[in-house]
Amino acid sequence: xxxxxxxxxxxxxxxxxxxxxxxxxxxxxxxxxxxxxxxxxxxxxxxxxxxxxxxxxxxxxxxxxxxxxxxxxxxxxxxxxxxxxxxxxxxxxxxxxxxxxxxxxxxxxxxxxxxxxxxxxxxxxxxxxxxxxxxxxxxxxxxxxxxxxxxxxxxxxxxxxxxxxxxxxxxxxxxxxxxxxxxxxxxxxxxxxxxxxxxxxxxxxxxxxxxxxxxxxxxxxxxx
Numbered sequence: 001x002x003x004x005x006x007x008x009x010x011x012x013x014x015x016x017x018x019x020x021x022x023x024x025x026x027x028x029x030x031x032x033x034x035x036x037x038x039x040x041x042x043x044x045x046x047x048x049x050x051x052x053x054x055x056x057x058x059x060x061x062x063x064x065x066x067x068x069x070x071x072x073x074x075x076x077x078x079x080x081x082x083x084x085x086x087x088x089x090x091x092x093x094x095x096x097x098x099x100x101x102x103x104x105x106x107x108x109x110x111x112x113x114x115x116x117x118x119x120x121x122x123x124x125x126x127x128x129x130x131x132x133x134x135x136x137x138x139x140x141x142x143x144x145x146x147x148x149x150x151x152x153x154x155x156x157x158x159x160x161x162x163x164x165x166x167x168x169x170x171x172x173x174x175x176x177x178x179x180x181x182x183x184x185x186x187x188x189x190x191x192x193x194x195x196x197x198x199x200x201x202x203x204x205x206x207x208x209x210x211x212x213x214x215x216x217x218x219x220x221x222x223x224x
Contacts, residue, residue, distance in 0.1 A: 005071055006049035013178065017046045017186040019149070020221065024190040027054045030102040030144035034135065035188075036128050036215055037111040038154045041178045046186060047109055047149055048075075057106040061098055061134075063114065064090075077101075079134070081114050095134055102142040110135060112208055116170070119160040126154035131212040136204030139196050148191040148211060150218020156180060189218045 010017075025033060035047055044060070051058045064078040077094040080087035098108055112131035119126050139146065154160075155177050163170045191214060199207045 004049065004052045006045050006052055010045055010049060013182040015042060015045070015181055015184060015186065017188065019046070019050055020187070020189040022050055022190050024193055025051060025054055025147050025149075026107075026145060028105070030105050030142055031107040032102070032135075032139065032142075032144045032146045033107065033109045033149055034131075034146060034211055034215060035109070035111050035149045036117065036151055036212075036218075037113045037115065038117045038126060038128075038151050039177065039181070040116040040155070040174045042181050042186060043151045043188075044109075044111065046151075046188065051107055051109060055107055057101075057104075058109060059098065059101050059106060060109045061094065061138075062111075077108075079114070091134070095138060098138055099141045102138070102144045108138070108144070110138075112212070117154060118163050118167075118170075119154075122157075122160060122164055126160065128212065128216060131208040133204035133208050135211065136199070136202070136207030139199055139207055140204065142196055144196050146194045146196065146211065148194075148215035148218070149188055150191060150215050150221070151186070151188045152219070152222045153186060187222060189221045191215065191218050 025031065033047060033051060035043060037043060048060060059075055059077055061077045061079060064080045077098045079094055080090050102108055112135040113129035114132055115129045117126035117128045159170060159173050159177055162173060194214070
């Protein structure tokens with residue numbers, strides 16, 4: 001899968017990356033790749049480029065706003081992250097489509113927080129948001145292998161400053177955050193995989209919380 005959209009975009013900004021142990025992402029079979037979300041765009045480009053180079057049958061469960069990009073729409077199962085009445089029906093379809101995709105042996109990429117990591121204290125570290133229970137709902141309906149991926153890093157000081165001053169305004173900075181990552185190198189790590197059967201008998205939120213903890217353990221790999 002050479003010269004895919006994701007690769008071309010990374011090359012446009014001369015963004016390089018390394019994902020340790022990426023052989024843990026299977027080339028075949030039902031696979032769910034779950035990632036922390038420190039950046040918003042770059043992490044999505046990197047993990048999708050990595051998966052696209054391994055297999056063709058990948059899809060991404062993603063914010064509906066990004067699904068408006070024609071070039072990538074066919075790869076997406078969009079989710080509406082607002083609380084409007086039509087969102088429940090819309091999201092149910094995407095969830096069911098994702099489950100069917102996994103039943104067909106495909107790969108699914110998810111950023112379960114649905115939001116970019118945020119500093120609660122301007123001079124503290126960015127905190128990963130709560131992982132949504134839809135992840136658990138999908139896992140309980142499939143026999144997929146789950147591969148957690150941890151990305152090192154966070155967005156700029158300005159991004160977090162604006163987020164503390166006026167949280168919704170952060171959205172206008174996502175394009176800027178991609179541009180300011182030009183010519184930079186990013187690191188991530190694939191952690192040990194988990195069979196869906198490991199989570200039998202657990203609720204959706206419990207599954208999401210456990211996988212979040214597993215994934216964030218990847219931080220230790222970069223602190224040694």
